[in-house]
Amino acid sequence: MIEAVRLARRVAELVPCSRREAEQYIEGGWVRVDGVVVETPQHRVLGESVEVDPKARLAPLLPVTLLLHKPARYDWDAGSRPAGQLLQSASHWAADRSGNRLLSRHFREQVCVTPLETAATGLLVFTQEFSVRRKLLEDAALVEHETIVEVRGAVAASALERLNRSPVVDGRAMLAAKVSVTSQSEAVTGLRIAVKGSYPGRIAQMCDAAGLTIVAMRRIRVGRVPLAGLPPGQWRYLLASERF
Numbered sequence: 001m002i003e004a005v006r007l008a009r010r011v012a013e014l015v016p017c018s019r020r021e022a023e024q025y026i027e028g029g030w031v032r033v034d035g036v037v038v039e040t041p042q043h044r045v046l047g048e049s050v051e052v053d054p055k056a057r058l059a060p061l062l063p064v065t066l067l068l069h070k071p072a073r074y075d076w077d078a079g080s081r082p083a084g085q086l087l088q089s090a091s092h093w094a095a096d097r098s099g100n101r102l103l104s105r106h107f108r109e110q111v112c113v114t115p116l117e118t119a120a121t122g123l124l125v126f127t128q129e130f131s132v133r134r135k136l137l138e139d140a141a142l143v144e145h146e147t148i149v150e151v152r153g154a155v156a157a158s159a160l161e162r163l164n165r166s167p168v169v170d171g172r173a174m175l176a177a178k179v180s181v182t183s184q185s186e187a188v189t190g191l192r193i194a195v196k197g198s199y200p201g202r203i204a205q206m207c208d209a210a211g212l213t214i215v216a217m218r219r220i221r222v223g224r225v226p227l228a229g230l231p232p233g234q235w236r237y238l239l240a241s242e243r244f
Helices: 007-014 019-027 130-138 157-163 202-209
Strands: 031-033 050-052 065-070 121-127 144-152 178-184 188-196 214-222 235-237
Touching: 007 019, 007 031, 007 050, 121 130, 144 202, 157 178, 157 202, 188 202, 202 214
Parallel strands: 121 214
Antiparallel strands: 031 050, 065 121, 065 235, 144 188, 144 214, 178 188
């Protein structure tokens, strides 16, 4: 009686190569079983067709960082409606210029390192990389976040001056923000607010203290990485040339 064998064993026989190299081919997304990519070396096969992509190459499987344009009413963390659920192949931005091959392993153990209010939209950073986690969590107070905030009505010079002072949020002294007016009408004023660190509720408390009511918020930059043209609900890979 013929028994099913591990996919890694079948690939090792096909290439031929060592068992460990076969596992790397599989985990790298280079192997198809009956036409479907399988990334699990322990997957068992019997009579299925197993193919190794002719372009397959052995390369280190490195951790990745994903940038998501969070729509409103999604939680940045593991809330009732986590934004992380949008990280899937169907929502990968078609204009992604990274050149990365999309692998299921890229969605595993992703940690969001840029807190953002549930009602806000804009750039979220998810990462598997230790260096990015350290930069955006441990050194968060050194990284500037830029947000476009729409408030109801006109903004007086005195209110703008107050927004640019060093605020105290939840009893904690914060560095002064850089606030400027981007647009203004009788109904809504657009403000560009750049602050060091990512502290949910800070901008709301600043605006409340200045007597302003927020209509909408959208984070457009984290450090040196912009939201740019990334559509709402879609994600892309952080480019090799990009640094926070």
